Amino acid sequence: MKLTVVGGGSTYTPELIDGFARLRDTLPVEELVLVDPAAERLELVGGLARRIFARQGHDGRIVTTSDLDAGVDGADAVLLQLRVGGQAARQQDETWPLECGCVGQETTGAGGLAKALRTVPVVLDIAERVRRTNPDAWIIDFTNPVGIVTRALLQAGHKAVGLCNVAIGFQRKFAGLLGLTPSDVHLDHVGLNHLTWETGVRLGGPEGEDVLPKLLGEHGEAIAGDLHLPRTLLDRLGVVPSYYLRYFYAHDEVVRELGTKPSRAAEVAAMEEQLLRMYGDPALDEKPELLAKRGGAYYSEAAVDLAAGLLGGGGSPYQVVNTLNRGTLPFLPDDAVIEVQAAVGPKGPTPLAVPAVDPLFAGLMANVTAYEDLALTAALRGGRDLVFKALLAHPLVGQYAYAEGLTDRLIAHNREHLAWA
Template sequence: MKLAVVGGGSTYTPELIDGFARLRDTLPITELVLVDPAADRLDLVGGLARRIFAKQGHPGRIVTTHDLDAAVEGADAVLLQLRVGGQAARNQDETWPLECGCVGQETTGAGGLAKALRTVPVVLDIAERVRRANPDAWIIDFTNPVGIVTRALLGAGHKAVGLCNVAIGFQRKFAGHLGVDPARVHLGHVGLNHLTWETSVRLDGPGGEEVLPRLLAGHGDAIAADLRLPRPVLDRLGVVPSYYLRYFYAHDEVVEELRTKPSRAAEVAAMEKELLEMYGDPALDEKPELLAKRGGAFYSEAAVDLAASLLGAGGSPYQVVNTLNNGTLPFLPDDAVIETQAAVGRDGAVPLPAGPVDPLFAGLIANVTAYEDLALDAALRGGRERVFKALLAHPLIGQYAYADQLTDRLIAHNGEHLAWA
C-alpha cells in the first residue's frame, strides 16, 4: 500500500507519522512518500519520520521528494495538507480583516476567503495530476478551508473526502469526561466544516444511549471553558457548538481580543522554528511534546481511520467527514459539502440520516453554504466583483462598505497568488 502526503514538509507531519507507526495493523503502509517544494523542511521532517518508523518497528519505506508526479504515481491514497503562501500569508489573513472591524481568522470570514482563493486552484491542479497518475486513488483533504476545497474537488469529479480534527477532538474529550473508551462515543455532528454542533452524543453507535444531557449537566463548565463560551450559552443551546462558533456568537469580543495580541500565525511561526530545530536532532525519534501546541490533535488517528476505510483495510464503520449533502440536510442543495457522520467504505462516504435541524442552526448553515457557493465561484473564475459578493454574503461581514474595503485589502495582500489580479 502506497500513500503520498502533499505538504509532507509540514511541522504537522510527525504527528501523522506517529499515527501511521502506531496504527500499522489498521493501515499497513509499505511505502510513504512525503512531497514538498521546501527542501530544507522536507529533509528535517523526512529524517525524523524515518527515525519514528525505525523506533516503532514499522517496516514501511519513507521517501522524500520534490517531484509531485513521481510522488503520486501508483499511490492508493493522497493526503493534502498544504498551505499556499505559508505562515506569512496566514499572518496577513489574520490581520488585515481587523482593520475593518472584522474577525481575522484563516478559515472563516475574509481571511478564510483569501485562503480559499489561493488554495483551490493549486489543489485542483494537484488532483488532476493524481487522477492522471492513478484514477482509482483516493484524495483525503486536510487543507483548509476543508469544506470549500472538498467541494471544489468533488465538483471536478475527483474521488475525494474532506477531513477535520474537530470531531475526533470532541469525541476524545467527551470520552474522558464520561470515563469510556473513545470508540464508544458516537457524535450527532451537524453542519459545515468549522460550523458544527454536537446535537447528540450516544454510546455504542447511532442507536445507542443518549448521554448529551448528562454530559452537559456534569461537565458543562469544563466544556464551556474549552470553547471559551459562557456556560449559560451551552445550557440555552442544549448542544455543544464547535469552538469556531465563537467567531459568530461573540464576534465583537473576539475582534477586540485579536487586536490586542500577536496573531496565531506569528505564534505558530515561532513554534515551527523551534520544532524544525528539534527535528534536526539525530537523537530525536518521537514526536516532541511541543507539537501538541501546534494544533491538529488526533489528526493522525482520524487520517488512518479514514484511509483504512476507503482502501478496504478496516477502519471504524462511522466517521465524521466532509462529503456531499445529497439530501441529508433538506434545506441545502445536494451538491453542498457538509461535515457529518457517514458510513465510509471503498465506495466513499454515505452520510447517515441527520434528522430535523433546529432553525437556530439551520439558518446559519444555509447562510454560510450560500457564501461557500460564491467563494468557490470566485476561486474558480476570479474577479473583484465575485470576491465582493462572497464577502457581502458572509454573515461575519454582511455590510457593503466592509465588503468593499475587505475586497481591496484581500486583492492587495494576495495578488501574487491570484492569476487574475
C-alpha cells in the first residue's frame, strides 16, 4: 500500500507518522511519500519520520520529494494538508477582519473566505494531476476550510472525502469523562465542517443508549469550560456545540478578546520554529510533547481509520466525515457537503440517518451552506462582486458596510494568490 501526503513538510506530519507507525495493523503502509516544495522543512520532517518508523519497528519506506507527479504516481490514497501562503497568510486572515469589527479566524468568517479563495484553485490543480496519474486514488482532504475544499473536489468529480479532528477529539474527551474506551463511544454528530453539534453520545454504536444528558449533568461545567461557553447555555441547548460555535454564539466577546492578545498565527509560527529545530535533532525519534499544542490532536487516528476504510482494510465501522448530503439533511441541497457519521468502505462514505434537527441548528446550517456555495463560486470564478456577496451572506458579517470593507482588505492582502485580482 502506498500513501502520499501533500504538504508533508508540515510540522503536523510527525503526528501522522506516529499514527501510521502505531496503527500499522489497521493500515499496513509499505511506502509513504511526503511531498512538499519547501525542501529544507521536508528534509527535517522526513528525517524524523524515518526515525519514528525505525523506533517503532515499522519496516515501511518513507520517501521525500518536491515532485508532485512522481509522489502521487501509484498512490492508493493522497492526503492533502497544505497551507497556501503559509503562516504569514494565516496571520493576515486573523488580523485584518478585526479592523472591521469582525472575527479574525482562519477557517470561518472573512479570514476563512480568504483561505478558501487561495486554496481551492491549488487543491483542484493537485487533484487533477492525481487523477491524470492515478485515477483510482482516494483523496483525503484535511486542508481547511474542509467543507468548501471537499465540495470543490466532489463537484469536479474527484474521489474525495473531507476529514476533521473535532469529532474524534470529542469522542476521546467524552470517553475519558465516562471511564470508557473511545471505541465504546459513538457520537450523534451533525452539521457542517467547523459548525457542528453533538446531539447524542451513545454507548457501543448508533443504536446504543444515549448518555448525553448524564454527561452534561455530571460534567457540564468541565465541558463548557473547554468550549469557553457558559454551562447554562449547554443546559439550555441540550447538546454540545463545537468550539467553533463560540464565534457565532459569542461573536462580540471573541472580537474583544482577539483585539487584546497575540494572534494564534503568531503563536503557531513561533511554535513551528521551535518544532523544526527539534526535528533536526538526530537523537529525536518520537513526536515531541510540544506538538500537542500545535493543534490537530488525534488527526493520525482519524486519518488511519478513514484510509483503512476507503482502502478496504478495516478501520472503525462508523466515522465522522465530510461528504455529500444527498438527502441526509432534507433542509440542505443534495450537493451540500455535511459533516456526519457515515459507514465508510471502498465505495466511499454512506451517511447514517440523522434524526430531525432542531430549527435553531438547522437555520444556521442553511445560512452557512448558502455562504459556502457563494464562496466556492467566488473561488472558481473570481471577482470583487462575488467576494462581496459571499461576505454579505456570512452570518459573522451580514452588513453591507462590513462586507465592503472586508472585500477591499481581503483582496489587498491576497493579490499574489488571486489570479484575477
